[in-house]
Amino acid sequence: MYVGKPVKRVEDLRLITGSAKYLDDMVLPRMLYAYFVRSVYAHAKITEIDVSKAMLPGIVAIFTGRDLKDHCGPLAVESVYKGSKVPVHYPLAVDEVKYVGEPVAVIVGEDRYVVRDAADEVSVSYQQLPSVTDPMEALSSNSPLVHSEFSDNVCFRRSIKRGEVEALFNNSSKRVGIKVKIQRLAPSAMEPRGVLAEYDRGSERLTVWASTQFPHKLRTWISTSLKCPESSVRVITPEVGGGFGSKLSHYPEDVVIPYLAMRIGRPVKWFEERGENLRSTTHGRDMIAEVEAAVDENLRVTALRGRIIADLGAYNHTHTQDNPILAANMLTGTYAIGAVDLEVIGVFTNKMATDAYRGAGRPEGSYIIERLMDRIARTLNVDPAELRMRNFIPPQSFPYRTPLGFVYDSGNYEGALRRALELVNYEDVKRLKSTVRDRYIGVGISTFVEVCNFGYQSSYVKVEPSGLISVYTSTSPHGQGEETAFSQIVADRLGVSMEKIRVIHGDTDTIPYGSGTAGSWTLTSGGMAIINAVERIREKMLRIAASRLEARVEDLEMNDGRIYVKGTHDKYVTFEEVASIAYDQRKLPGGLEMGLTATGFYRPELTFPFGAYIAVVSVDPETYQVTLERVVMVSDCGKVVNPMLVDGQIAGGAVQALGQALYEDFVYDKDGNPLSVSFADYLLPSATEVPEFILDRTETPANNPLGTKGVGELSTIGLAQAIVNAVEDALWKMGAEIVETPVTPQRLYGVLRRRGA
Amino acid sequence: MIPKSFEYFEPKTLSEVVGFLKKHKENAKVLAGGHSLIPMMKLRLAAPQYIINLEPLRKSLSYIKVGGKSIRIGALVRHAEIEHSQILKRELPILPAAAEWIGDMQVRNMGTIGGSVAHSDPASDWPVVMLSLNAVFTLYSGKKRKVPASKFFIGPFTTAIKPYEVLTEIEIPRLPKRHGWSWKKFERKAGDFATVNVATLILPKDGHIGSASIAVGSVHYRPYRVTEGERLLKGAKPDLELVERVAESAASMAEPTSDLRGSAEYKRHVTKVFVKRSLIEAIERANLNLR
């Protein structure tokens, strides 16, 4: 059996030795290169674009927004809530730019050098317009308008009301509120985005290679915006070097590059620079929340009310609106809170759009409630662990319907927290707080739940006459290791060795439609779609074997590459024999069709992974530098297929969460100029900043045959608030209320200075 | 990340380099480790027409020699060579200690001490160390010229090097074996440039401070010596109050700018903290009692 074992990743040889082929490794004959000229203003009218000086030798064509308007675009927006404003978003700005980094022209040339040089020679005349970068300012009545066709900067305003909130607040014994500003983050995948397109006039087929998480959806979006039939488009993903939600959108370049390939009749490639990636790939988070809790005399939180304001940036990107709404819908977290009154406002500003970033709304939701729970505990002087124990949804209440409409499948939040308290040595840590003198020690807790498994998947499985197994999946893994996990699952079902299995993904011509990879869903939804196909193949193989062995199907088992009559060692046929019989009509038992292939689909029920994380920090009393002393993460992602993959996901996600808590911050100045445009200024944590994580798991199976829930985003959802809570705990005696993150030394200095400490 | 096109030369001799620089002046740049110049070119903040790689001259420009009254370091010596130099660890441990904090391993394996001081980024590390050590820079333009550190660092990205000169050697006066030293760098994360960096040297004399040298970087348009503080320390029996006063005097000389690394006020605050910590460490290493 492979499932449950820390099998080494089958992807790693090619990834680690550098033989993997990414988009920028691809070269086609007669290929041209593209470079985009981008806006340097946050808001301006384009009065003229003069390209005459840019037609250097080697330049093939230059197009502006006006040139392309009738051929390309507008970009797809998938998430549109009722009553929201959706400005038309052309791939190249037409007449007006709305954020720094917005593409205004595209240059095509013979090599990547000449197009870059030509970009400096394109002269764009702008007439600057007033801009707004602060969402609160954008909400005020005298704010400049991001889109003059609308009367204000509100994209949507949504009221979510469940239960008797007012009465519960009136009857509460205490009310505690919190304000948090979750900063804007840049997803920063190791490989930036890129697109390569080729058009074959003879067959009228467009092939697009893209560094994307969603090949099938991208095909739909491209065909819609280019007004060509979907059957004429093929999307292929080469190796993709990370996405974290930043590669599941429909971007301007995804439309323009295919268009150029069709129009010019030569392949065209564009590959993003890091500076472009930081400016012009979607950002994450950027929400301000003010939430208040009603607490009764038994320290039970009975109701929440408040407001979440999301800075959406200038446009609705593909799933922009989902993030604040999902944050609100997950706000009650792991607690039996029955009543909620929330207003969620999505605001336009002159900045890059926000969209999914690892967790996509769920990190924000659990950040808000977990910061609030710790604040309640500190304000009311109760132990934050104790407060949580009193408020958890009890393990016997699952499935549990939250007031916000989700049905949590299964969970044991107390169990996870107990384990985390044990591992962190909670009593010892509390002692440290009073005994350590030269630093401030703080401890912070986060007990959280994630929702995942939106969307369906497909699979196509074939067993060749030789017994080789090819598994095609509509998921599109890009670093997570599912080629390994899927191989483990298939190998176990068919009783063969993993080496026989090849997993293929990312080609819309060969794989039935499905949802790609995101949202912690790949293993469960993709794995179940694969199992559905494999079951059919298994059934057929057993029937063939039964006839060979003159046994009943129920008496057979698949093991060690053979199909045995149960309880015997010598009555068997090999997997290969059965596979070859499947392709030999003469030998097939009557009634069976030739071949050994199957297609499977699966739409999962929503699953709800969870965890209990505890961070212990120390703060330097002079510099306010925060050090992570201990980080305990007890995660529950349901059944575990490969513990090493799970630990890898938890550790990687935790690094991004600690980046959010302590280092990363995508900053715009007040004129809308992005300041964090290289990794010298956008601070990703490096190995030095990462402590040794103490990892453990509880295992509460989900209601699907795999029993898996999802793990890809879990620690990013759970950890940031534990760290920020710990920092606030360390400095609470000095009156530090932390509103903004990351909690950098200079920010803490400012907080304490304001407090006069 | 593509630079403007340029012409590239590999010289055979130093005079060839100088001849070229004299001919093309500001349009030409010498290339050492490339870890400041190439990023600037890729970002198109610099666009020299001619690049002259000094690498072919490595044999004659890369050495660490200890002898007589001074330590001499060739301009092409890489950060990592200083970091791991056994002789420097014995002779002048502040140099390997400072090298260890520069960038990351890749940067240290390529970047050179000569390139760093010639580039003179106000947030870089070597200029601060060199100022504290009274280093002397040898500049070559057919003939040699020597410039002391106090006159070498003129401003941000500006030094005494003329467009037609090449920095060939750094000469550092030897210190007695028993000296106290400290290198403190405050950074936001590993591999970052400093928010503030401080080099301190203490020469003990009969249980007192014989003389002290403190240089501070990153919080001013160029690195500076804490002259008033050094005067206070000379001949003193150090105590915490004195340390505090010196640290305050260092902070009052700072003229930081507010940016992503923090407000000017915060930077002045951490300047004081790090000068204090540096001074305490150097005093302890000098085997002096701190009251």
Ligand SMILES: Cc1cc2nc3c(=O)[nH]c(=O)nc-3n(C[C@H](O)[C@H](O)[C@H](O)COP(=O)(O)OP(=O)(O)OC[C@H]3O[C@@H](n4cnc5c(N)ncnc54)[C@H](O)[C@@H]3O)c2cc1C
């Ligand atoms: C990611 C990163 C992190 C870094 N972190 C730090 C840090 O923490 N601390 C720090 O101090 N530095 C840091 N640096 C800068 C690094 O130390 C550089 O190596 C150094 O500043 C320049 O040295 P170089 O040999 O690479 O010079 P080059 O880049 O080759 O040249 C720099 C400039 O000096 C001129 N020059 C070079 N050699 C000579 C010479 N012999 N005579 C005359 N002119 C010359 C060149 O013409 C050019 O103008 C970092 C750099 C990077 C890329």
